[in-house]
Amino acid sequence: MDGLSLQGINKTFGKVHAVRDVSKDIHSGEFFTLLGPSGCGKTTLLRMIAGLELQDSGRIILDGKDITGLPAIKRHINTVFQSYALFPHLNIFDNVAFGLRSRKVPGAEVNQRVKDTLDMLELGEMTKRFPHQLSGGQSQRVALARALVNEPKVLLLDEPMSALDAKLRAQVQIELRRLQQKLGQTFILVTHDQDEALIVSDRIAVMKAGQIVQYGTPAEVYDFPKNKFVAEFLGSANLIEGNYKDGLFHTPIGIFELEKPPPWEKGLIAIRPEWIRISDTEPVKNGLRATVTEIIYRGTNLDISLTPGPIRLRTSTYSRIKIGDELWLDLAPKEIAVLNE
């Protein structure tokens, strides 16, 4: 099989079970993201793939070959470190050439490949500069070039954007996505930034306490969160608890219709704030009469809190809503996500 296969990976640090029985196939050419809060084991998992950490049990298969027992220097996998870890005493060219020179690639080929990679990442002008003379964004691209020049079978990225400011980060995320699509290489990204995960990934694995709790395309994970953790970690969600009986979902704030019956009798539903529509008249079904208690102006939109609930919704800044207004909310059945767990 092409790609990377993780089979029953476990890792403990003392009493902490950092990674629990993770099994996942990552296809060749896929942009795969491990998303989760700090301490969820995502970086540990990445380091085990890189060969910088040894798993307690489990196997790692790369392109059909078992690499479980190979050290980092024998794995055709390269990493972009969170701190970039550029060699401060080497200039940009020598930094990027490091991996090729370690493998004793002939000089002329080194020059050509380093030059091509630097040009591709628009770093051609600064080959003679040293890491301390670079901005954060440039350092990040050098780190990327230093890994990519080796043409790894898998490129690992350990929170590579965390040192960049918000605006640059948004730009770099899109560039990274384009680069990966152009190269068609397997990228595995570790991040705690849900926007980043949604923007760049083909598939996302959401991790919590050492386990993958949900896995799928960005749209699948965002639109159909399986549980409370995913619903709240990706974006925000109104979580409403209630009982399902006689084909309707009974909650303290009202009775709602669902698209299809949930697999439980008592449980949670999630509605994204931006999925709720405001209506002047009572909607045909799933209407909720609510009073505005708080308005937060966010430039691109308004975040409004209402009672009962509290229900949060997101609307355009054009709406002339004041605190104390009574509104009809349309919680359409197709916008309600049923949480399985």
Place this chain on the structure above:
Amino acid sequence: MNKLIIWYGELITNQKLLKRGLFFLVPGMLWLILFLVLPGLILVLVSFAGRGDYGNLVWEFSVENYTRLMGYGLFGWTLDYVYILLRSVWVALVTTGLSVVLSYPLCFYIAKKPLRTRYLWLTVVIIPFWTNMVIRAYAWFLILAPELPFAKLAAFLKLIPPGAPLYPSALAVYLGMISMFLPFVALPLFSSVERLDWTLVEAAQDLYASNFRIFMHAILPQTLPGLSVGIILTIVPAMGMFVVPDLLGGAKYMLVGNLIQQQFGASRDYAFGAAISMALMILTLFSLYMYKRKSKGIDLI
């Protein structure tokens, strides 16, 4: 001059600031002039003087002390003094080199200890610092004594006659010198090793580097500041060391420090002693200059 300025938050005039600066500076400057600059100049003058019949200084200008150091003496030309000078440089280099080689594993070992015991280990390295040099040299007498296994082993291997101690000898000098200077290298090096960014080592591993490449690119550049201080702190005093080679090397392994001490002591030839001192000083400065040139961009201190 009397304009008010704010100096790191303090409201003050330039004039007052200057006065205060001088007040703090002058004692130190006087001390240096009286006890370093003046004696240094006197040493230069004395090195061109001569020796009277009773060991007194004769104030007549000559370069005879220097030609004598170069080997031109009453009994023709010998390289004895040049040889001692070169040997001193050699001993200093070997001492420094071996101290560095021994310090690296030592520092990594200590740096990897848990914080609780780390300073205990450091203290063990520092204890020689607190112990008098002469006492330590005599301690080596005991260790190298003929009754102890080291000398017995050497005798068994027919390296020394049976019943003889391992001193005075070149080996004893090196043992003494390295045990003396190891903390001077290890302590500054440790401060660098302790702060080592291991991510760079991981990055080098990730980029297929051999162990040698990992050391050269991920460890050496990071530990260079500490290593540099350690080398300077060792090589400079090691070149002029006289107590250790005197006790452990004796006449068998004479270094320039002993030679100088001899001139100011038993031989009472102050002028010649001053000339040797000058030569040692020039050699030291030359070594530092070479070191600075070889290690471009690295600050000496």
